[in-house]
Amino acid sequence: SPVAIGAMIRNPAQAALLQRIAARGADSFYVGPEAQKIVTTVNTAARNPSKMTTGDLASYDAKTRPPVCITYRVHRICGMGPPSSGGITVLMILKQLERFDMARLGKDSPQAWHLFAESSRLAYADRDLYVGDPDFVSVPVKGMLDPAYIATRSALIQPTTTMASVSAGSPPGAPARQSAPVSEVPGTTDLAVADARGNVVEVTTTVEGYFGSGLTVDGTVLNNQLTDFDTVPEKGGYLVANRVEGGKRPRSSMSPTIVYGPDGKVRLAVGAAGGSTIIAQVAKAIIGVVDWKLSAQDSIALGLIYAPGHVAAVEKGTEREAMIPALEALGETVQVTALGLKANAVERVNGRWVGAADPRSEGVGIAQDGTVTQIQRVGALQRAPE
Known part of the structure; x- marks a missing residue:
């Protein structure tokens, strides 16, 4: 019951x-x-x-993975490396947008959100082709974040038109592709926390479904993480990087991210739940804080445009819906969708830690002095496939 x-x-x-x-x-x-x-x-x-x-x-071993880091504007941003695809994809979205004046365009600009959608498409395409468990496939992390490669991908983005089609690029170090032989529900949790000594932790964890596999041992839910592998092991005659193999770890979209300010101190820690939308949620939140000078709370609350492919999913019931005519005039194919979003953050504001939680779902933001962020709940949590 x-x-x-x-x-x-x-x-x-x-x-x-x-x-x-x-x-x-x-x-x-x-x-x-x-x-x-x-x-x-x-x-x-x-x-x-x-x-x-x-x-x-x-024989299982919890492995420490090297982070992936870039500089965006004057901030150093670090995320999780493979087999999580979240960190590298978030960073690619940001770097591909760096040549555009997102601050001048502002959060209410359809053109800014069009640019965000186009950059997302390019980053998700590379993610889908190249990222998997680095113990089993060669992931060209350095090449995917190479400035020259990022510049070639960014050059495909135009402010006034939408790409007719999007495919993965060829980053330096990309492995030769191997020829192949002839609905999800929420179960992800995210938290961000900082202590008085300046230690900052951003954690995203998942059991995949509401109750994972539906099995428990000693009060602990066993996950259903197998579904994070690609269901079909080959595409277009080639083996996919995230296919199922014995002993292999599945690719994740989880994107716990830490943003360092110009002074080298942590400015923001942010993460999200919501399957493959996690990547777009985190990238959007960082742009909101860095470019649009919003609080973490207001950045998280912004409506989202999620574009892992040709169709741009405009978050239902948000201010993004009003942009649809302008987006369509820019060539976007849009679909209004109730996205399953839930982001969290902690940010440093005037020497004080302040928590931020998503108004779309359960969660709470608590400041260093114990002040609880008052959040008006909107909508219900759903979930996109990872």
Whole structure:
């Protein structure tokens, strides 16, 4: 039965699990009784039982990945590297837009949002072709962010017209393509936090569906992350970078991002939930803060235009809808859509940390002094496929 809104939920089984891990170390989760519980649960699932073994869990290693960073205007921006596609795609969207005066155009300019859509298309095209688990495919991270390559991609963007078609480019270091043999629901969480010492953490995590795989062990939901792989392993006669392979980690759209000001100190930490819209949400929020001089809260609240392909999805019920005639005059093909958006941020304002939360869904922003951001809720959270 549904739990009443505002009700306190207690999970003593998970609390006990976390206490055991804290006392015994992380390895105790991957081997021994805990691992056996997980394997037994998925092996005996009533629906889609898994062939996972205790050896699979024992061989798993949570890996530290190098970040990807660029300079946008006078800010240094860092995000997650592959197998997450979020960081590199956010950075490509921003760098491709850097030659345009987004500040002068402003947040209410249809042309600014048209430029944002065009840059998104180019970045998503490269993401789809090249990004996967770097332990299995060669991801040309350096080439995708190479200034000369970014300049060639940016040159495809025109302020007054829309590209007739978009395809991935050929960044330096792109691997040779391998010839191939002849609806989602929300389950992603994001948080941004800073402490009095200046430590900043931005976390995005997901179990994929509302309750992941629908299985739990010791109060902990087991994820359904397999759906983040490309369902079809080949496209156009070539193997796709994000195809399913044993031991491989799926590509994600998660985009936890930290923005450093000209003084080298953290200016903003931002992330989002919402499948593949995460990338556009984070890029939009950064442009809002850096170019349009908005607060993180107001940047997050801006309506979105999400354009991973030819059609630009205009967020339903937002100020973006009024721009449709002007966007169509620029050649955009638009579709009004109720996007599943949920971003969060923490920003440094006049020496004080201030939280920001999305008005579209649950969440709250709390300032350093304990002040809670008052947020008017609008709409419900849905989710786009990653």
